[in-house]
Amino acid sequence: MARVVVDVMLKPEILDPQGQAVQRALPRLGFTGIADVRQGKRFELELEGPVDDAALARIREAAETFLANTVIEDFTVHIEEEGK
Amino acid sequence: MTTRVGVVTFPGSLDDRDAQRAVRLAGAEPVALWHRDKDLHQVDAVVLPGGFSYGDYLRAGAISRFSPVMESIIEQAKLGMPVLGICNGFQVLTESHLLPGAMLRNNHLHFICREQKLRVENAGTAWTVDYQAGQEIYIPLKNMDGRYTADARTIDELEAEGRVVFRYLDVNPNGSINDIAGITNAAGNVVGLMPHPEHAVEPLVGTGGTDGLGFFTSVLKQLVNA
Numbered sequence: 526m527a528r529v530v531v532d533v534m535l536k537p538e539i540l541d542p543q544g545q546a547v548q549r550a551l552p553r554l555g556f557t558g559i560a561d562v563r564q565g566k567r568f569e570l571e572l573e574g575p576v577d578d579a580a581l582a583r584i585r586e587a588a589e590t591f592l593a594n595t596v597i598e599d600f601t602v603h604i605e606e607e608g609k
Numbered sequence: 610m611t612t613r614v615g616v617v618t619f620p621g622s623l624d625d626r627d628a629q630r631a632v633r634l635a636g637a638e639p640v641a642l643w644h645r646d647k648d649l650h651q652v653d654a655v656v657l658p659g660g661f662s663y664g665d666y667l668r669a670g671a672i673s674r675f676s677p678v679m680e681s682i683i684e685q686a687k688l689g690m691p692v693l694g695i696c697n698g699f700q701v702l703t704e705s706h707l708l709p710g711a712m713l714r715n716n717h718l719h720f721i722c723r724e725q726k727l728r729v730e731n732a733g734t735a736w737t738v739d740y741q742a743g744q745e746i747y748i749p750l751k752n753m754d755g756r757y758t759a760d761a762r763t764i765d766e767l768e769a770e771g772r773v774v775f776r777y778l779d780v781n782p783n784g785s786i787n788d789i790a791g792i793t794n795a796a797g798n799v800v801g802l803m804p805h806p807e808h809a810v811e812p813l814v815g816t817g818g819t820d821g822l823g824f825f826t827s828v829l830k831q832l833v834n835a
Contacts, residue, residue: 535713539758540784542718591675594668594704596711597758 527576528605529584533593534565568592569605576604612637612832614825615652617682617698619644619673623660624695624807631807632656635825644676653832654691654735655682657698659751659805669712669754670700679705691735691828692799696752699791699801707799708792709767710759715752716784724816725750725804726778727790731771734797735831739823745778746820748804755783755803757792767792775802 535541541563548562568588572580585602593600614632616639618625629639640652644662649655663672673679679701686692686707694702702708715721724747729740740746759767764786767773775791783803791802806821808814 539713540716542714542716546718591671592667594671594711596703596709596760597713 527572527574529570529572529576529581529602530605531568531570531584531588531592531600531602532565533568533588533598533600534563536597536599539597566592612654612829613640613650613652614638614828615640615642615649615655617642617644617655617657617678619660619662619676621660621662621664622658622697624658624805625660627805628656628658628695628807631810631821631825634810635822635829637825637829642678644673644678647677647681649678649681649685654693654828655685656807657682657692657694657701658807659696659698662697662701665697665754668700668704669697670702670704673697673701674704683707686794686799689796689798691831693736693824693828694799694801695805695807696755696803699803700754702799702801708794708801709763710757710792712754712803713756713758714754715756715782720751720753721755721782722751723749723782724818725780725782725790727775727804728778729774730776731774731793731797733771734774734793734800734827736800736824736827737774738830739827746823747809747816747818748806748821749808749815750782750804752783752803755785757783757785757789757803759786770795774800775804 544563588600614637616628632639700712729744732740732742777788793800806824809818809821
């Protein structure tokens with residue numbers, strides 16, 4: 526089975542209060558030196574068939590219309606290699 | 610013939626009964642619509658109520674948008690049927706692209722529940738003709754994802770065309786752009802807002818205000834005159 530990963534992140538210009546809350550908590554826990562945190566979503570899609578161009582095109586369509594809201598979010602699609 | 614106003618129930622809708630009650634108090638007949646049923650049962654208008662449809666999974670409103678009932682509502686809304694989205698219903702309307710922009714988590718990350726002062730900016734929509742432009746009203750507000758946002762061009766367009774229907778007064782409760790609490794589409798038949806007019810329709814309930822009743826009498830007036 527092949528795995529395709531869709532990562533969704535808020536667009537850079539959109540305020541991410543969740544990321545900010547995480548960033549503010551880090552120094553309190555002793556994790557210093559982190560300038561900024563932004564929080565996103567990761568979708569792991571297990572395909573029934575091979576990862577060919579047609580399958581990837583459909584996944585991009587799903588990401589654009591459903592997994593991400595492109596008004597506020599960007600997404601990337603990549604294939605995860607076997608054995609990882 | 611009585612005016613029929615549909616109220617959709619999604620899995621996780623909370624305020625569908627209150628919305629039905631508000632419709633009845635305004636003098637129309639509420640019709641319960643089920644998310645899996647494409648049939649709109651000859652309703653003249655539709656209310657998408659508040660709540661947490663599909664648990665707000667993925668994004669608030671994102672999964673409801675693809676429900677069978679929404680297919681019919683989107684089709685009819687484009688033909689001019691009045692549609693009101695309250696809170697989660699507003700989120701469904703932006704996810705459906707019937708209204709522009711999107712809703713984000715409140716900027717302070719807290720759930721909010723308060724009596725909110727609003728200004729009615731546009732008294733020409735299907736849901737606001739019983740108000741005066743500039744009128745100040747009190748409506749309960751309760752949400753987690755209420756921060757309205759859109760790109761600068763969309764905001765300029767909404768402002769220029771008078772499509773910001775409601776603005777928060779005194780306090781911006783969630784960080785929404787330009788204090789926007791509610792907007793309309795270009796035709797004025799689709800309106801979405803975060804506060805809950807259906808919770809402000811009876812003197813005996815809640816804080817006793819009835820400032821929300823005008824939404825439901827407006828659409829009734831609009832449909833009777835049509």
